[in-house]
Amino acid sequence: MSLSQRYKLEFTLHVYNISLQAVKNALAEFGDKFNIQESSGSQEKGSNFIVNMSTEEPALVFDICSQFGRIRTVKIDEEGV
Numbered sequence: 001m002s003l004s005q006r007y008k009l010e011f012t013l014h015v016y017n018i019s020l021q022a023v024k025n026a027l028a029e030f031g032d033k034f035n036i037q038e039s040s041g042s043q044e045k046g047s048n049f050i051v052n053m054s055t056e057e058p059a060l061v062f063d064i065c066s067q068f069g070r071i072r073t074v075k076i077d078e079e080g081v
Contacts, residue, residue: 007058008077009051012039015069016046023049026064031055048072054079 009031013023024036031053039048046069055061058076065071 006054006056006079008033008054008079009058009061010073010075011051011062011065012072013049013051013065013069014044014046014072015049018047018068020047020049023051023065023068026068027051027053027061030057030061030064 015023020036020038024034027036028034033052033054035052036049039050051065053061062071062074
């Protein structure tokens with residue numbers, strides 16, 4: 001494991017008119033162990049993306065995501081070195 005990737009993030013990003021690929025492209029350079037998938041079954045308008053990734057800069061990841069939509073259900077764990 002890279003020492004620079006210290007935090008595991010799990011969160012839901014609620015967006016309107018933004019593609020899954022656009023979110024992946026924006027976050028790809030800020031982490032590894034990277035997975036984003038669309039959550040189905042939501043009754044509300046827009047899309048929910050479930051994001052799982054490891055990063056050294058969680059605040060930067062959240063800043064980028066807040067430009068796309070609303071961040072929900074956040075979990076941050078510090079990874080063992």
